Amino acid sequence: MGDVERYIGVAERRARLALRHRLAGPARARDPEEVAASLVALHGTDPATVYLAVAARLADPASTVPETSRALYEDRTLVRMHGMRHTVFVFPTELTAVVHASTGLAVAARERTALLKHMASAGAPDAVWLKEVEESTLAALARLGQATAAELAKEEPRLREQFVYAAGKGYEGVHTVSTRLLKVLGVEGKVVRGRPRGSWTSSQFRWAVAPAHPELDPAEAQASLLTRWLTACGPATEADLKWWTGWRVTEVRRALSAIGARQVSLDEGVGHVVAGDVDPVAEPAEPWAALLPALDPTAMGWQQRDWYLAPELRPALFDGSGNVGPTVWWNGRVVGGWAQRPDGEIVWRILDTEGVGRDAEAAIAAEAERLRGWVGTTRVTPRFRTPVEKELGA
Incomplete structure (x- = not known):
């Protein structure tokens, strides 16, 4: 990776963020696919986050719901699936093979081993039985196109089987085969989340067979994913990269070396950018404001966040x-x-008033009105609530 080439300060890091994350006015995107490609991944744990994150970055957010739904459920240019750190994300479909090979395989192996271990300790049927249920479930899903766990259980009744998890311990619970098996199939890249049963804020999803993708070499896939993420989010420290990907530090270093990443100096220490991305980046011509949702990929993009979020x-x-x-x-x-x-x-509250004058307040108010305009009568409550959000939303 060579020597440290130059210092990149906070102001330039914020400029890169504004432009590459489609947040400054002139940088806003045309459609959800462009947003997802720019960010690499949209957090999908909370269904509403996907739509809110897209709308915050579109030049015209009025069509956010139909266009994002089209991309997810009709054209399938975006796919909701498990990815880094065993978290659900929405990815461009062309990235599914990269994500699966770079991060999913290791997680999937652990999940299947854990499921079989828990079933065995509970006296539940063995791996052969589970394999039969899995094959029957996938065949049923292929016939149905999309289905909920309950609908699949009508086709394959063994999905309703239950077993006791951690018997005799304080966290003892009863698990249903369908819940655990579909989770395993998700991280294995065999099924993905389909259309929700309710509106775009609903967390009750159907399942669908995952789109076919080639099996890639894990190391090559890691290099590909790191290139995309550093292009969107660089510079980043090794700690940022390890946290975002969920990889071991040896895997991060191998991927950095494979892509020929360049080292730069940051306030936190040594950072990394992709080759050819060392030159200075100018700030946007105009100041900008944004209202980003809970779990937004920009707010959650780095482990070390002091350069954009005061501790x-x-x-x-x-x-x-x-x-x-x-x-x-x-x-x-x-x-x-x-x-x-x-x-x-x-409604909003300013917690850090430094540099936030009348122009900033007017811009923030305009973003709030922009958000209210496209959300309309829908009510959005974050899945993970925070002190300020709960107080303001009361």
Whole structure:
């Protein structure tokens, strides 16, 4: 990777973020596919996050819901599947093979081993039985096109079988085969989340057979994924890369070497960018504001976040598990939080007033109105609630 080439300061990192994450006005995207390609992955744990994250980056958000639904469920140019850190994301479909080989295979092996271990300890049927149920389930899903777990259980009744998990322990529970098996099939890249049963905010998903993809060499896939992510999010430290991918540090270093990444100096220490991305990046011509949703990929993009989020703001804006809530941005940094009230009003609070004057407040108000305009009568409550969001949304 060579010597450290130059220092990249906070101002330039924020400029890169504004442009590459489609947040500054002139950089906004035309459609959901362009947004997803720019960010590599959209957090999909909370279904509403996908739509809110897309809308915040579209030049015209009015068509967010139909266009994002089209991409996910009709054209299938976007796919919701398990990815890094065993988290559900929405990826461009052409990335599914890369994600599966680079991050999914290792997680899948652990998940299947854990399921078989838990079933064996509970006296449940063995691996041969589970394989039969799996094959029958996939065949049923292929026939049905999309189906919920309950609908699949009508085709394959053995999915209703239950077993006791961690018997005699404080966290003992009863697991259903369908829940655990579909999860395993998801991380193995055999099934993906399909159309929800309700609106775009619903978390009750159908399942669908995963789109066919080639089997890639894991090391080559890791190099490919790292190239895409560093292009969108570089510079980043080794700690950022290890956290985002969920890989071992040896895998991160191997991938950095494979792509010929360049080293730069950051306030946190040594950072990395892709080859050819060392030159300075100018700030956007105009200041910008954004209201980003809970779990937004920009707010959650780095492990080391002090360059865009002051540490003193974290207790108000994150839940106890480290999930970020809705955030207000001004010129590349988080300055507050926002929420939607039961009557549909979008409200916000500035927590960091440095540099936030009348122009900033007017821009933030315009973004709030922009958001209210396309959300309409839909009410959005984050799946993981944070102190500021709960207070504002009351």
